[in-house]
Amino acid sequence: xxxxxxxxxxxxxxxxxxxxxxxxxxxxxxxxxxxxxxxxxxxxxxxxxxxxxxxxxxxxxxxxxxxxxxxxxxxxxxxxxxxxxxxxxxxxxxxxxxxxxxxxxxxxxxxxxxxxxxxxxxxxxxxxxxxxxxxxxxxxxxxxxxxxxxxxxxxxxxxxxxxxxxxxxxxxxxxxxxxxxxxxxxxxxxxxxxxxxxxxxxxxxxxxxxxxxxxxxxxxxxxxxxxxxxx
Numbered sequence: 001x002x003x004x005x006x007x008x009x010x011x012x013x014x015x016x017x018x019x020x021x022x023x024x025x026x027x028x029x030x031x032x033x034x035x036x037x038x039x040x041x042x043x044x045x046x047x048x049x050x051x052x053x054x055x056x057x058x059x060x061x062x063x064x065x066x067x068x069x070x071x072x073x074x075x076x077x078x079x080x081x082x083x084x085x086x087x088x089x090x091x092x093x094x095x096x097x098x099x100x101x102x103x104x105x106x107x108x109x110x111x112x113x114x115x116x117x118x119x120x121x122x123x124x125x126x127x128x129x130x131x132x133x134x135x136x137x138x139x140x141x142x143x144x145x146x147x148x149x150x151x152x153x154x155x156x157x158x159x160x161x162x163x164x165x166x167x168x169x170x171x172x173x174x175x176x177x178x179x180x181x182x183x184x185x186x187x188x189x190x191x192x193x194x195x196x197x198x199x200x201x202x203x204x205x206x207x208x209x210x211x212x213x214x215x216x217x218x219x220x221x222x223x224x225x226x227x228x229x230x231x
Contacts, residue, residue, distance in 0.1 A: 116140055116148055118208060118222050119188065123230045130197040132230075134169070136181070138210065139188040149184035150212035152191060158203040158226070165201065172196055183210075 119137040126133045140148055154169035170179035172195040183189050197203060203226040210220035 115143065116210060116212065116217070116220055118210070118220065121206065121208065121224050121229050123206075123226070125231075126194055128196070130199070131174075131194060132197065133192055133194050134206075135190065135192045136208070137188060137190050138183055138185070140186065147184060147186045148212060148214070148217070150182070150210060150214075150217075152181040152183060153209040153211065154181065154193070155207040155209075156195070156197075156203055156226075157205045157207060158201055160198065160201045166207075167198070167201070169193065169195055172198075 117139055119139045120135075121137075122135045123132050124135070125131065134154065136152060138152075156167045156169060156172070158165060158167070169181075173179050174194055174196055177194065179193060181191050181193060183191060205226055206224040206229065208220075208222050208224065212219070
């Protein structure tokens with residue numbers, strides 16, 4: 001080996017020893033300062049475990065939130081369904097109560113008077129300004145041995161331009177509509193017609209006249225205040 005080669009080899013060995021010594025000094029310094037590679041790895045492992053636990057807790061919270069939202073939607077749908085069923089049930093009960101009132105009027109009226117009579121009259125707003133639907137229920141009370149027939153005449157009394165006025169319902173029906181209030185029944189029948197009140201007319205009272213086709217039967221006349229029959 002040449003002298004030059006021995007010199008480079010010596011330098012390499014010296015450098016290696018110097019680096020090894022420096023690393024040993026570094027590790028010795030960390031050890032003397034309380035640093036432990038094993039403790040550091042344990043701390044890192046514990047931190048990773050905490051992170052995994054927190055991730056698992058977050059996933060559980062997300063799952064619970066999803067369950068809560070699903071339950072809330074189901075509760076809302078159930079409540080809406082119950083509310084709809086309740087509304088439908090109340091409407092059916094009201095309809096049945098109205099039918100029961102009609103049947104009571106047929107079988108046993110309050111005044112005990114038999115024959116053709118007006119069970120009820122009501123007025124409800126229709127589509128369009130000053131449009132109304134008049135609904136009339138006729139019954140034949142107590143005695144139902146034969147059918148009755150005839151026609152109903154409606155008059156509406158009120159104030160027009162500051163003067164008392166009486167209008168025929170037949171003249172108040174919408175264009176292209178016919179006034180058909182004829183009846184024929186044995187127990188009861190419902191009739192209705194649509195009216196359009198003139199502008200400036202303030203209704204006050206309905207006058208109802210029932211004219212039977214039987215010449216021996218008596219006419220039935222009755223008045224109703226507009227405020228009492230309007231829904």
